[in-house]
Amino acid sequence: MKNINKIFLGLFTSIALLTSCSDFLDEEPRSTWGIDDFYSNTAEAEIALAGIYSYLASDQVYGQSMSVIMESGTDEGYYNRRYNENWTVGLYRHTSADRYVKDLWTALYQVINLSNMFLERLNKENIEEEEYNALIGEARFLRAHAYSLLVDWWEQVPMPLSSTLDQSVNNMAPSTLEELYAQIISDFTFAAENLPAITDANYTQGRANSMAAHGLMARVYLKMAGYPMKDASKYALALEQCEIVINSGQFVMDTSEFEFVDNGDGPKLVVTKDAYRDHFLSYIENRYDTNESIFEISFRYLRETGIDAHGRIGGLNGLAFSFGGGNDGYPGAYAMENASPLLKDLYTANNDQLRLLWNLPEMQYTGSGDAKRVTSTLASNYCPGKFKRWEPANYDDLDITPEEGEIEPYILLEANPTPNRNFTGVNFPVLRYSDILLMAAEVENELNGPTATAIGYLDEVRARAGLIPIEATGRAGVVASTELFFNELVDERLRELCYEGLRKRDLIRWELLGTKLDLLNATIIGNPDYSPTNENHNAFLRSGQFFDETKHMSLPYPQQEVNINNLLDQKPEW
Numbered sequence: 117m118k119n120i121n122k123i124f125l126g127l128f129t130s131i132a133l134l135t136s137c138s139d140f141l142d143e144e145p146r147s148t149w150g151i152d153d154f155y156s157n158t159a160e161a162e163i164a165l166a167g168i169y170s171y172l173a174s175d176q177v178y179g180q181s182m183s184v185i186m187e188s189g190t191d192e193g194y195y196n197r198r199y200n201e202n203w204t205v206g207l208y209r210h211t212s213a214d215r216y217v218k219d220l221w222t223a224l225y226q227v228i229n230l231s232n233m234f235l236e237r238l239n240k241e242n243i244e245e246e247e248y249n250a251l252i253g254e255a256r257f258l259r260a261h262a263y264s265l266l267v268d269w270w271e272q273v274p275m276p277l278s279s280t281l282d283q284s285v286n287n288m289a290p291s292t293l294e295e296l297y298a299q300i301i302s303d304f305t306f307a308a309e310n311l312p313a314i315t316d317a318n319y320t321q322g323r324a325n326s327m328a329a330h331g332l333m334a335r336v337y338l339k340m341a342g343y344p345m346k347d348a349s350k351y352a353l354a355l356e357q358c359e360i361v362i363n364s365g366q367f368v369m370d371t372s373e374f375e376f377v378d379n380g381d382g383p384k385l386v387v388t389k390d391a392y393r394d395h396f397l398s399y400i401e402n403r404y405d406t407n408e409s410i411f412e413i414s415f416r417y418l419r420e421t422g423i424d425a426h427g428r429i430g431g432l433n434g435l436a437f438s439f440g441g442g443n444d445g446y447p448g449a450y451a452m453e454n455a456s457p458l459l460k461d462l463y464t465a466n467n468d469q470l471r472l473l474w475n476l477p478e479m480q481y482t483g484s485g486d487a488k489r490v491t492s493t494l495a496s497n498y499c500p501g502k503f504k505r506w507e508p509a510n511y512d513d514l515d516i517t518p519e520e521g522e523i524e525p526y527i528l529l530e531a532n533p534t535p536n537r538n539f540t541g542v543n544f545p546v547l548r549y550s551d552i553l554l555m556a557a558e559v560e561n562e563l564n565g566p567t568a569t570a571i572g573y574l575d576e577v578r579a580r581a582g583l584i585p586i587e588a589t590g591r592a593g594v595v596a597s598t599e600l601f602f603n604e605l606v607d608e609r610l611r612e613l614c615y616e617g618l619r620k621r622d623l624i625r626w627e628l629l630g631t632k633l634d635l636l637n638a639t640i641i642g643n644p645d646y647s648p649t650n651e652n653h654n655a656f657l658r659s660g661q662f663f664d665e666t667k668h669m670s671l672p673y674p675q676q677e678v679n680i681n682n683l684l685d686q687k688p689e690w
Contacts, residue, residue, distance in 0.1 A: 154237070155234065155237040155238045155239055156239045156242060157239070157242045157243065158242075158243055158247060158251070161234070161238055161243070161251050162251075162421075163421070164230070164234055165234070165251070165254055165255065165258075165323075166417075166418060166421040166422075166423060167230065167423070168227055168230045168231060168234070168255070168258050169258070169323070169413075169414075169417070169418060170418055170423050170425055171223050171224075171226045171227045171230070172223075172227060172258070172261075172262075172413055173413050173415060173418055173425045173427065174223055175219075175427070175428070176219040176220055176222065176223035177220060177223050177224065177265075178413040178427065178544050178546070178617070179413075179426070179427035179428060179429075180427060180428040180429070180432055181216050181219060181220055182220055182265070182269075182617060183427075183429065183544055183616075183617040184428065184429070184432050184433045184453065184617075185203045185205065185206055185216060185432070186203075186205040186206060186216055186220065186269075186620075187206070187617045187618075187619065187620050188203055188206030188453055188659075189203075189205070189206035189207060189208060189620070189633075189659035189663070190456075190619045190620050190623055190629065190632060190633070190636075190659075191456050191458045191459070191610065191619070191623075191632040191633070191635065191636045192455075192456055192459060192610060192614050192615065192619040193433070193453045193454055193455050193456050193459075193500060193614075193615070194206065194207075194453070194454055194456065194636075194656055194658070194659050195207055195452060195453065195454075195658075195659075196451075196452060196453065196454040196496055196499075196652070196655070196656070197452060197655075198651050198652050198654075198655030201658075203452070204216060205217065205671070206659060207658050207659055207662055208659060208662040208663045208664065208667075208668050209658075209662055210671075210672075211672070211675075211690075212672035212673060212674065212675040212678070212686060212690050213674075213675045213676075217671050217672060217674050218674040218675075218676060218677075220269065221266070221270070221673075221674050221677065222674075224262045224263075224265055224266050225262075225266075225276075227258055227259070227261075227262040228259050228262050228263065228276065229276070229279055229280055230279075231255045231256070231258050231259035231262070232259065232276065232277060232278055232279040232280075233279035234251075234255040235252060235255050235256070235259075236278065236279055238251060238252065238255075249310040250310050250311055250312060252306070252310065253306055253307040253308075253309070253310035253311045253324075253329075254307065254311060254323065254324050256303040256304075256306050256307050257303065257304065257307035257311065257324040257328070257329055258324065259303055260299075260300045260301075260303035260304045260307065260329075260332070261332060263275070263296060263299065263300050263303075264300050264332065264335070264336050264339075267293065267296050267297070267300070267339075268339065268621050268624075269670065269671050270670055270671050270673065271293065271344060271670045272290035272291065272292060272293060272296070273290050273291070273296065274288040274289065274290055274291065274681070274683075274684065275288075275290075275291040275295065275296055275299060276288060277299070286680055286681055287681055287682045287683045288681060288683055288684070289683040289684065290684065293340075293344070293345055297336065297340055297345075300336055301333060301336065304329045304330075304332060304333040304336070305329075305333070307324065307326070307329040308326050308327075308329035308330050308333065309326075310326075311324055311325050311326040311328075311329060312325055312326065313325060313326050313327065313364070313366060314326075314327060314328075314366055314406050314410070315366050315406075320417070321404040321406070321414070321417065322404070322412070322414030322416060322417025322418075322543075323414075323417065324411065325410070325411070327360075327361050327364055327366055327367070327410055328410050328411035328546075328547055330357045330360045330361050331357065331358070331361050331410050331411070331547045331551070331552050332411070332546075332547060333357045334354045334355075334357035334358045334361070334552065334555055334556075335354075335547075335551075335555065337350040337351070337353045337354035337357065338350070338351075338354045338555055338558070338559065338625065339621070339625050341354065341559075341562075341625075342624075342625030342626060342627075343624060343625050343626070343627045343669065344669070344670075348562075351559045351562045351563055352559075352563060354555065354559045355556060355559040355560060355563065358552050358553075358555050358556035358559065359556065361410070361549070361552045362552060362553070362556060366406075367406075367407060367408060367410065367549040367552075368407050368408070368549070369391075369407075369408065369549060369550060369553070369576045369577065369579065369580045370391035370394065370395065370407060370408070370580055371389075371391055371579050371580055372387065372389055372390055372391040372392065372470060372579070372580060372581065372582035373387070373388045373389035373391075374386065374387055374388060374582065375388050387470065387582065390470055390474075390582070391580045391582075392470050392471055392474055392580060392581055392582075393470070393474050395408055395409075395580075396474060396502060396503070397529065398543075399412065399503065399542055399543040399544065399545060400430065400503060400504070400505070400529045400530055400531070400542050400543075401529065401530070401531045402414075402415070402416040402531040402541060402542075402543055407549075408548055408549040408550065409545060409548060409549075410546075410547040410548060410549060410552070411545075411546045411547045412543045412544060412545045412546055412547075413427070413543060413544040413546060414543050415427060415541045415542070415543055416531075416541065416543065419541070426536070426539035426540065426541055427539065427540055427541075427542065427544065428538070428539060428540060429503045429540055429542040429543075429544050430449065430503035430504060430505045430530070430540045430542045431448065431449050431450060431505070431537075431538065431539070431540050432449075432450055432451075432452050432453060433451075433452070433453040433499070433500055433503065433615060434449040434451060434499065434500070434501070434503055434504055434505055434540075435449055435451060435477065435479060435480060435481070435497075435499055435500075435501050435504045435505075435506065436449055436450075436451035436480040436481065436497040436499055437449045437451075437480070437481040437505065437506055438480075438481065438482055438483040439481055439482065439483055439484070439485050439523075440537070441483075442537050443537065444534060444535070444536050444537060445534050445535065446535065446537065447505035447506040447526075447528055447529070447530055447535045448505075448535070448536075448537030448538075449499075449505060451480070451497055451499040453499060453500060454496070454498050454499060454656065455475075455476050455493075455498055455499060455500045456636055456639075457493035457494065457498075457639050457640065457643060458632075458635065458636055458639050459475070459476065459610060459611070459614060460472065460476055460493055461639070462607050462610060462611055463475075463476065463611060465591075466583070466591075466607075466611065467583070467589075468581060468583060468611060469582065470581050470582045471581050471611055471612070474501060474502065475500060475501055475502045475614055475615070476498075476500065476501060477501040477504070477507070478490045478491070478498065479501075479508070479514055480497045480499070481506065481508075481526060485518065485522070485523035485524055486517065486518055486524055487508040487513045487514055487524045487526060488514055488517075489514045489515065492645045493643065493645070494640065494643055494645045494646060494650075494652075494653055494656065496652050500614070500615050502614065502615045502616075503540075503542050503544075503615070504529060505528070505529055505530045505535065505540060505542070506526045506527060506528055506529055506530075507526065507527050507529060508524065508525070508526055508527070509524075509525035509526055509527050510524075510525065513525075530542065544616075544617075545616055546617075548613075548616075550576075550577045550580070550612055550613070551612075551613060551618070553573040553574070553576050553577050554573065554574070554577060554605060554608060554609055554612065554613070556570075556573045557570045557571075557573035557574045557605055558602070558605050560573070561598055561601050561602055561605065562598070562602075565597070565598045565601075566595040566596075566597070566598060566600075566601035570601065571585075571586060571587065571595055571601075574586060574604070574605070574608060577608065577612055578608075581611075581612070586604070591604075606622075606626065606628070609622055624669055624670075629663070629665070629668075629669070630663055630665045633659055633660035633663050634660060636659075636660055637657050637660035637661070640653065640656050640657060641657070666689055667689045667690065670687075672686060672687055672690035673686055673687065673690075
């Protein structure tokens with residue numbers, strides 16, 4: 117059966133290469149063998165859908181570019197290689213000819229084109245009506261998500277709703293934001309009405325589901341309420357979608373647990389259940405925590421369908437691991453993203469120990485086999501640990517220098533027993549229940565102020581992090597006004613959702629990206645460890661120095677698209 121899947125998948129990949137976005141359409145297709153017959157039954161339809169998911173899992177989208185490289189350059193983290201500017205978009209040094217700009221655009225339009233082809237060609241005759249509608253709903257879900265990402269990054273874009281097989285239909289003007297969002301909402305609505313619930317017996321873990329459609333629709337409405345549309349009427353619609361997910365009863369925030377332990381030296385508070393750690397281990401170990409994970413990019417699901425899929429999550433943005441000389445079998449991490457010192461300050465001010473220890477564990481594993489602490493927030497290896505591939509077998513080793521030749525033990529967290537240095541199989545969260553709760557708190561606050569309902573949503577997220585209700589802390593004043601509570605939610609979304617590919621888009625819709633980059637640079641310069649003659653320290657300032665609010669609130673159109681599409685004019689600021 118696996119060989120059959122690979123045969124079909126090879127055919128599907130050939131179709132994909134023939135029918136992708138415009139820069140692949142310079143030549144006439146050499147063959148369309150099998151296209152008309154491919155979408156004839158459920159098995160072929162599911163293979164086709166897996167192929168569409170594989171583009172979302174690619175390096176160009178969630179595998180690395182959009183989720184790590186292009187998302188960097190915020191108060192969350194930044195590129196740490198001082199001697200080059202390879203992460204151009206995160207450093208705000210990109211142009212319209214930038215490869216990251218081109219590749220993300222191309223991959224998302226590949227998702228759209230293949231979804232359009234699926235919608236046009238799926239044969240209804242051999243499929244039961246309910247199953248047919250679910251398959252159509254899944255393709256519309258994937259198309260809507262791709263369009264929502266395009267609009268997030270570029271704003272107005274062309275909107276083909278039929279498949280492209282030749283160059284003749286390439287000339288297409290950008291649709292308005294209103295037109296794009298109307299289509300996105302229509303697709304997500306159909307998906308929400310026809311996809312299975314995550315709790316249904318026939319649901320396949322790793323694929324779209326009805327509550328994911330509702331949740332991503334809430335995210336779209338929130339974007340519409342913010343920059344650049346600023347349509348405040350969409351707050352109520354965002355809240356409606358969040359409440360559908362919350363009231364479904366399908367998801368719950370697990371709570372961390374503590375107890376006092378006295379070993380003769382006085383009572384100490386000990387964590388007996390770290391629910392935050394447990395949840396993120398599920399992505400690293402390729403387990404599905406369906407209590408909270410509403411939709412994730414699942415490399416496990418793709419591998420089980422016969423697709424050799426992998427990403428770089430936990431490698432580019434993970435804890436440095438240099439041991440092993442670059443050979444396979446070790447959880448290597450190039451660790452090219454530094455964590456922002458602002459994030460540590462937010463955890464510390466919030467008495468937020470569990471999330472601090474997981475997301476910013478302040479450690480590395482050296483080439484000599486030493487698990488050691490990284491003591492300065494301005495050290496080059498002060499890297500995020502949310503998707504870490506390893507941890508010390510004994511955390512006490514972090515404070516011990518081993519004897520020469522001694523290798524300190526570590527634990528491989530990743531599910532793969534023979535990990536690859538360059539690629540990981542760590543699943544990536546697209547939508548979590550905690551995000552739904554924080555979105556609901558935000559829109560409730562915008563509509564009605566910091567009500568008990570809004571505060572309750574925030575407290576559910578805090579409880580899973582091992583924190584007491586916000587009104588029981590010394591920071592209870594944050595619920596005194598709409599503005600103060602909003603500021604708290606801005607910080608809480610960073611503490612909870614850091615390194616999940618959301619921060620830059622959050623800051624843009626709030627029009628806070630420039631403000632936060634200025635604060636980041638002031639914090640770096642004000643750090644006691646900062647030295648104006650340290651080239652590494654000065655390199656950390658680049659994102660804030662190069663950011664230009666008149667240009668960088670959206671991406672330029674890829675230059676080759678402007679060259680090919682006679683109706684696509686480059687943005688004036690580019």
